Amino acid sequence: PVLVVDFGAQYAQLIARRVREANVYSEIVPHSITADEVKAKDPAAIVLSGGPSSVYEQGAPALDGGILELGVPVLGICYGFQAMATALGGEVAQTGQREYGATDVTVTGTDSVLLGAQPESQVTWMSHGDSVAKAPEGFEVLASSASTPVAAFASDERKLYGVQWHPEVKHSVHGQAVLENFLHRAAGLPGDWNSANVIEEQVARIKEQVGSARVIAGLSGGVDSAVAAALVHEAVGDQLTCVFVDHGLLRADERKQVEEDYVASTGVRLVTVDAEQQFLDALAGVSDPEQKRKIIGREFIRTFEAAAEALVLEAQASDSEGQVKFLVQGTLYPDVVESGGGSGTANIKSHHNVGGLPEDMTFELVEPLRTLFKDEVRAVGRELGLPEVIVGRQPFPGPGLGIRIVGEVTKDRLELLRAADKIAREELTAAGLDEEIWQCPVVLLADVRSVGVQGDGRTYGHPIVLRPVSSEDAMTADWTRLPYDTLAKISNRITNEVPDVNRVVLDVTSKPPGTIEWE
Numbered sequence: 001p002v003l004v005v006d007f008g009a010q011y012a013q014l015i016a017r018r019v020r021e022a023n024v025y026s027e028i029v030p031h032s033i034t035a036d037e038v039k040a041k042d043p044a045a046i047v048l049s050g051g052p053s054s055v056y057e058q059g060a061p062a063l064d065g066g067i068l069e070l071g072v073p074v075l076g077i078c079y080g081f082q083a084m085a086t087a088l089g090g091e092v093a094q095t096g097q098r099e100y101g102a103t104d105v106t107v108t109g110t111d112s113v114l115l116g117a118q119p120e121s122q123v124t125w126m127s128h129g130d131s132v133a134k135a136p137e138g139f140e141v142l143a144s145s146a147s148t149p150v151a152a153f154a155s156d157e158r159k160l161y162g163v164q165w166h167p168e169v170k171h172s173v174h175g176q177a178v179l180e181n182f183l184h185r186a187a188g189l190p191g192d193w194n195s196a197n198v199i200e201e202q203v204a205r206i207k208e209q210v211g212s213a214r215v216i217a218g219l220s221g222g223v224d225s226a227v228a229a230a231l232v233h234e235a236v237g238d239q240l241t242c243v244f245v246d247h248g249l250l251r252a253d254e255r256k257q258v259e260e261d262y263v264a265s266t267g268v269r270l271v272t273v274d275a276e277q278q279f280l281d282a283l284a285g286v287s288d289p290e291q292k293r294k295i296i297g298r299e300f301i302r303t304f305e306a307a308a309e310a311l312v313l314e315a316q317a318s319d320s321e322g323q324v325k326f327l328v329q330g331t332l333y334p335d336v337v338e339s340g341g342g343s344g345t346a347n348i349k350s351h352h353n354v355g356g357l358p359e360d361m362t363f364e365l366v367e368p369l370r371t372l373f374k375d376e377v378r379a380v381g382r383e384l385g386l387p388e389v390i391v392g393r394q395p396f397p398g399p400g401l402g403i404r405i406v407g408e409v410t411k412d413r414l415e416l417l418r419a420a421d422k423i424a425r426e427e428l429t430a431a432g433l434d435e436e437i438w439q440c441p442v443v444l445l446a447d448v449r450s451v452g453v454q455g456d457g458r459t460y461g462h463p464i465v466l467r468p469v470s471s472e473d474a475m476t477a478d479w480t481r482l483p484y485d486t487l488a489k490i491s492n493r494i495t496n497e498v499p500d501v502n503r504v505v506l507d508v509t510s511k512p513p514g515t516i517e518w519e
């Protein structure tokens with residue numbers, strides 16, 4: 001793999017993704033990694049990420065200089081570039097001249113391996129205080145900016161490279177080309193990693209892990225569980241049984257998409273548990289968001305457990321079949337990185353993941369998506385021939401519409417919200433906005449009423465909130481500037497077609513401060 005050494009800013013995951021976009025497999029490792037540990041991983045190349053700190057700061061993350069002596073090609077980015085300069089005997093100065101944001105760079109090394117075929121003058125994304133004042137001995141300076149004499153350097157002989165700017169950020173206009181030059185030209189990597197290889201590799205792994213035992217998977221209707229289960233099915237066929245809990249908090253058509261479209265395209269064995277009434281009963285009278293989340297999580301696990309237990313008993317009764325030993329989880333790479341990352345983050349909301357492992361269940365986990373980012377999961381799903389309604393689906397929270405009704409959750413209110421949500425989704429898709437929008441929660445303010453007028457009469461109905469957001473990873477988000485015509489159409493249709501709704505409002509809050517969901 002290509003190792004991305006994480007110096008602690010949020011850039012490492014982005015770098016890892018961009019490397020993979022160049023069709024080269026990458027993994028993230030902490031900056032505390034030693035040269036020996038790096039060597040043991042036998043990397044094809046190494047990228048040192050940016051970081052928040054100055055190399056002069058007390059406790060600034062250090063680089064094990066031995067990593068630069070392994071003969072493995074290294075690209076240092078921003079802080080990684082400066083850490084490299086320091087380790088190799090160059091000079092980093094605290095100039096007090098901060099460069100932040102879009103910055104003009106002059107490339108002198110237009111015939112170099114790293115910046116070859118690039119324009120002499122280009123816009124890059126910078127974020128740094130200190131600057132490299134002198135390149136290490138034997139290094140060629142490839143670029144400079146107004147306040148940074150050494151903005152990029154290289155030693156082809158030692159295969160060591162560095163740039164002060166962030167090539168992984170889209171605002172660096174030729175950034176991806178810098179990464180690709182490093183990977184393909186400097187490190188000589190072919191760029192042959194793609195979703196077909198991923199499938200082949202995972203199928204082999206799953207076969208080996210599972211053997212002839214039986215496996216169960218929880219389907220939520222979302223992308224991750226659907227792709228994870230499809231991979232397992234590809235590997236072990238009918239040793240897999242999928243369990244789909246319909247908690248009654250799904251959006252319009254979602255059950256049908258799983259029961260019909262997904263099953264038709266994969267051929268998986270599916271058990272649906274109809275638990276709407278059970279969830280409605282448990283949620284009756286509750287309007288506190290955290291309490292709703294806890295109840296939904298608890299009921300979900302109970303229901304899933306009961307279904308799993310029934311399958312285990314069924315397997316035991318028929319001695320021709322293997323024991324149920326495995327549970328599929330759609331864990332993604334960011335979860336793996338973040339839970340290994342150490343530093344705790346505040347529990348803003350208690351997230352509940354459909355298919356979450358009950359504590360006292362003794363299944364072994366099968367996690368075929370552990371090395372993948374979301375967009376890669378989608379690519380794998382498409383390669384496996386899954387329906388676009390599932391593969392292209394926007395994120396939808398485990399607790400479903402339950403946390404999009406501000407107030408008590410009832411069957412009537414769910415129906416009303418489902419109708420409004422369906423209209424919004426239809427119109428956003430019709431307007432070709434699905435790519436631009438990360439997700440668009442539609443929220444019912446069930447405890448609010450306002451006065452309206454329709455026909456000749458006064459109405460006293462509920463508002464519906466549209467919350468379209470653009471985001472890369474849901475950690476931060478901005479509200480999407482939707483065209484007025486689309487908003488008008490959605491508003492018209494919802495107020496006309498959904499009884500008891502007489503007002504549609506638009507949420508124009510970014511995250512932070514507002515979370516994406518309302519509860």
Ligand code: XMP
Nearest residue numbers: 351352353395396397398399474515516517
């Ligand atoms: P917030 O509202 O915290 O949401 O900005 C960030 C992303 O997470 C989704 N979300 C959830 N996903 N279980 C999930 O699987 C949950 O309990 C949950 N709550 C929020 C939300 O839709 C957004 O994509």
